[in-house]
Amino acid sequence: MTSGIVNISRGFFEDIIRPLIEQHFPDVAEQMACGVYGYGSEALFLDDELSRDHHWGLRVDILLPDAMHRQLGVAILETIVPELPPQYGGVALRDAHVTGHGIAPESLQAFLRRTIGLTDLPHTDAEWLDIPEVDIVHITNGEVWHDPSGEFTRIRHALMEYYPEPVWLRRISHWCRYASGMGIYALNRAALRDNPVYAFTAFSRCIKWSIELAFLLERTYFPYDKWLYPLFQQLPLATRMDPLIVEAVRPETSWERRVELLGALADVLDEKMIELAIIPPHPQFAGSGTSSYRLLEHAYGAILKRLPADVRNHVPCWDQIPLEQFHTGYVESIPIEEWDAILHLTPE
Template identity: 25%
Template sequence: MMSSFIPGLELSRTFYLQVVRPLVAGVPHSAALIGAGSEVLAFDTERSTDHDWGPRVVLFVTLERTGQVRHALDEGLPEVFCGYRTELGESGSHGVQVSQASTWFTERLGFDPLAGVGVLDWLSTPWQRLAEVTSGEVFHDGLNVLEPARAALRWYPPDLERYVLAGQWRRLARQEAFPGRCGEVGDELGSALVTAELARDLMCLWLLMRRRYPPYAKWLGSAFGRVSGAAEASEELAAAVSAEVGAGAWRERHRHLGVVYRRAAALHNRMGRAAALDDGLRDHHRRPFPVLDAGRFAEALHRAITDTRVRALPRVGSIDQFAHSTDLLTDPRRCRAATRAVLDL
């Protein structure tokens, strides 16, 4: 019986040190907890243990050692470690994934970062996948493959960062007046819905400006809450999305959103990735809907791009910014095909 919950990262680290490493002694290898799973992003709780959870290690070995290592693990792994079964899920397979580095990265991302990271690679890889590879923990890197790969993916190159940030500002620009426009015609539900979408986009923008890959929806709020300076913005966004549905509530939504717009604009100005801009709100055309006019920030970022290849890209952003299908975003092959088509790469 388990006496208390052990966070997955701690559990897997101990599992590697006490069990896996002795079983592969003498075999050159690299080991980490990366990839899928809430424990990789340190968002796991006791609730996480109800399925596909337990001591896990991603183990990289050379091709000629694969059979030897798998046999050693199959024969030597205990059934239970620290109160958790080492078999995960209904398949009966244990939690040590044995692979070659290039194969694992290509299956997870659609490319091997050890061979270089190009424009298509960056823009076709969902933020969740980038977070999964650069988070977690490296336990041992005897093959010198994990640290170089993670370093290559730590963050976008400067001009691609500007391009992605511009894409996020542009998403805000398209809808920032809509909470008021919906509310003005009596569509309070529509106003609330657009407000929630804007809140999501603002949270992603804030994370991107802080050089954090936004995780998928289940963990977005948790990740946002951990970012420096986001406490007040979090309170204002919570007030915006929870404003009581009723006549005139759209004004409250705009008021709370406006505070976060200005905070985001101030952060843009402090980060210095493009020209600083006025962070004041203004009416949308002649309509009484206070907006930041977020498109100004997208344009400033585009003007700051010096790489002509990046500047020539269609202004639609990365895969997360023009596609929301989970079935697409979890399939690297389709992500690459969609990005290649949309960006004409």
């Protein structure tokens, strides 16, 4: 686990950024929430050498009330940036997270809107279910060094308390349905039909959904796919699940054996759900040669029976819809040449 850049960035904030803002914008200093959080591997303390080819370096994320950001956001940069040193802690500002200066003032409400799709905490189970889980992580991760108003900290801490129980159970049921019905079942059928393309698709999805279920059962928000496995390995359930996953992904493992291993993963998850009283104890089940071992769909059905109708009939959000809405607007707003440069695409 790194991230040295977070520690250097904190020094940059305390020594350089905070004094300048307190000098030029004392009202802003009383309202801003500063730290490293949001997107980027360093906010998860998982950055490495590969992380440094884009949006990596000195970084101070600054959240402001929406009206204050609209009024002063540009003025803050125009005033502060000219007074910054060329480097801090051995890191050049030209290599900063935000090229040239490393500070990123933003509206708190806009930040929340592009992560969880709301401008404050969710107030209903439906609002909770409409939030993409991976983007909750972008609010709760990293570090906050300065938040005198406490507004961002209030939101972070409330989200860290985790899901209301009906929301938690509905998400578990949905993931059980897909890990089983669109995972092990689909893989077995693809293997029987000698369809390796669909087999690889179903196998990969089942591994992903099984890992995400482990996070759910440990009451821990799961991150986006790139960092799913490294953080999964820190969970208690990984002790039993990871050896099965490691064998399953080996190139020499047969499809028949992979189906068996996914069934063993399902057993581990099922046992944990019984231990947590999410589902009642049940008899040992046998699977089918054609349908495989759809054990997690038993859990799906058992959980649905105990859910209130408003939660039971509300499908949880899968995709990063608020982020993609923001991203679409951003990419549309810049020249295609600038977008190509961000992608490290160079004409030959």
